[in-house]
Amino acid sequence: MKVKETDLGTFKVCPGENGKVYYHDSVYGYLDSEQSFTMYEVSNSSNEMVVVNNRQHLAFVSYPDGEWVTTGKMIPRESGIISDPERVFNHGEPVRFMIPLVLEICERCEGKGTMGNPAFNGTSIEWWQESGGPDWQEDLNEYMHGDLYDVQCEFHCDQGKAWGIDWTYIIGQWKDDPRVINDYATEIRQLVSEYYDHMAERASEERWGY
Numbered sequence: 001m002k003v004k005e006t007d008l009g010t011f012k013v014c015p016g017e018n019g020k021v022y023y024h025d026s027v028y029g030y031l032d033s034e035q036s037f038t039m040y041e042v043s044n045s046s047n048e049m050v051v052v053n054n055r056q057h058l059a060f061v062s063y064p065d066g067e068w069v070t071t072g073k074m075i076p077r078e079s080g081i082i083s084d085p086e087r088v089f090n091h092g093e094p095v096r097f098m099i100p101l102v103l104e105i106c107e108r109c110e111g112k113g114t115m116g117n118p119a120f121n122g123t124s125i126e127w128w129q130e131s132g133g134p135d136w137q138e139d140l141n142e143y144m145h146g147d148l149y150d151v152q153c154e155f156h157c158d159q160g161k162a163w164g165i166d167w168t169y170i171i172g173q174w175k176d177d178p179r180v181i182n183d184y185a186t187e188i189r190q191l192v193s194e195y196y197d198h199m200a201e202r203a204s205e206e207r208w209g210y
């Protein structure tokens with residue numbers, strides 16, 4: 001989905017929990033720090049973490065000028081037929097799209113670093129009763145209030161700390177060049193929107209067993 005062009009000048013600050021800040025606008029909705037998106041992209045090995053102006057950034061690395069080039073080398077085939085010259089992919093110069101990050105309390109595990117096993121999400125009391133042993137009530141209580149069934153946090157956060165998009169920093173730069181920074185914000189929102197499309201697609205593929 002293509003997102004609407006952004007005008008950062010219209011967003012108002014809304015304080016959230018744990019000292020988090022959101023920016024809201026009645027046309028665009030919320031500018032969230034989007035930890036789910038950020039932590040997913042941080043763990044993607046084709047991206048890089050870089051420090052610019054003493055600030056941590058996530059760099060999306062792409063090769064827009066990549067092209068297939070002919071090496072001129074012939075590939076001998078067993079059959080004796082001389083093949084076409086070998087072609088290799090030349091990546092060209094990498095382009096880095098940078099997003100400034102801010103370290104926050106992880107929203108997924110609420111700072112614990114671990115979370116309840118999602119395999120049990122949506123289970124009913126009857127399910128615990130039927131699938132558990134005689135101690136099913138204790139097990140259920142442990143699942144709801146304890147940490148025995150906990151697994152590593154889905155965001156792969158660092159012991160409860162997770163990266164988010166630093167919109168405060170981006171909005172701070174906005175006055176210097178509103179047009180450029182608005183386009184930049186639109187590009188970030190486009191990446192976030194594509195991430196959610198991708199996740200929705202993955203979830204529906206899993207549901208249908210592909």
Ligand SMILES: [Zn+2]
Nearest residue numbers: 106109153157
């Ligand atoms: Zn977490």
